[in-house]
Amino acid sequence: MTDVALAPASSRPAAARRRRGGGSTIDRARRRLFVPFVGPAFVLYSILFVVPSVYAIWISFNKWAGAGPMEFVGFGNYVRLFSDKLFLRSFGNTLLLLFVVGLAIFVIAFALTLVLRDMAGKKIARSVIFFPHLVNAMIFGVLAGFIFNPGGLVNTLLGAFGVTDPPAWLAQDNLFPLIMVMMTWITTGYFTTILMAGVDRIPPYYYEDCALAGANAWQRLRYVILPLTWDVFGTCAVLWTISSVKIFEIIWIFGGSSGAGMPPTQTWTTAVYTYVTAFSGESVPAYGAASASAVLSLALVSVLVLLPRRVMKREAIEF
Template identity: 30%
Template structure:
């Protein structure tokens, strides 16, 4: 009996040693893993998470970058003032109209281009051609469209061939925002075309073959099979496009010279936020504006997610 007891005790000691060795190696691996992640986590904390919480903090203050010592607590006054500010309301209206105009056209055009590129020869050439505007600088694209839409620009010269006298688009309260929409669709449709191409390649070929055997035509296959199976891809495209539309800044800044003109017709929420923060030195008010914009985008994203979930 004593021999069995000694053997059991020895086995227990060996097991404990193995457990300590395993825990030691696991702890060492964990420490090494966190050390490798430390630079990225530090950058995320310093340049993203920290500024977000600090912006939320100062959104409850009257705060100026040039005179931070005189900051004083105002509570929710910045948030309440937003909805009484005609400039912010105009910017929110412009941004909403811009998003409503850009997102559907952008999505439909991206799907159309993806369907074409997926079937033609020389796919790589067309992918590159359609995707090039996406990687171009937004400032360079804006300058190019300034040249196209100026009074003696390419578009008006083309219209003059048919006897049509085109306006000065970016100096017109009627045409400035639509011209910016055209610019946005042209410059970003290629990005979403690539996403749709990836979605098209995930559609099982046997499903389309079965539909053909049942006598389905190209149009029927598109609306009854392809489009429904691309529902999640479309959700991604619409959400990303909507977020980009509500955050539009570069194009409107370049085209209007930073003032959102003419007569605030190209003033976006982010451009108004920039002007309030850095020109008017109302950093607390601008931070409140940023968080209101965040809530609006979040609500729209959740509504779309709910709608897609119900369809599924």
């Protein structure tokens, strides 16, 4: 029988000794630093986001007026929402902002990126394009109300060109298309700046190789610019998804400029619907239904944030 000599403990793999001994000195130091550095941020995040979110989900399963006892109704608030034509219209408007305005923003932003990429005054042009994003949305709502009112700037200019019967811009059916145009104008500069930063980081030798290979502008766009900025497009898609579901101020201010005080229902999004349901809609606030609307918005954002990451996921290109 052949004797098998056991290797001495000192020659065993270092990883095995680290696992048995609790890890290396660096690993133990990292674990000790995890609590004081990450702990406060985690506690603050839990207090400001996790706990309110869980509480809102619980409220959405109850009938509650904001004070007094809650009445558990299960999925009754959700059933009420999907049978409420006003909520369905608000949800549809949110999807219009998300997809239609989002598509317009990205097409215009990317076109501006390609146009300004080699422009001499690129920095000045980028600042001018980005400026609308710096102005508060409430200010834009107030200014737009003055610009589009019957005696406002737009109708005055149209009258100067002989248009004696200008459109009623503040009519209820025209307000939401105007809001979509305004959101496109306000937000395009922000995403143009991000896309320009993504294009500017591409090393110049990629373009030199394209020139040597005789690639035309379309081939340079398809095989160089788009692949190397694909991750930037994914980031922009996530940012717009989160922003579009939260649009509230400009709808409330500009929609209210039509004279009703409250924006007409044709302009409502889920954010406006949630606010009105909770605070301004009924004599008895329906916090349960409002919480259900907020939870559905959160679910929409969660799904649509993960979706672009899955759809737009591709092998990372290092350069």
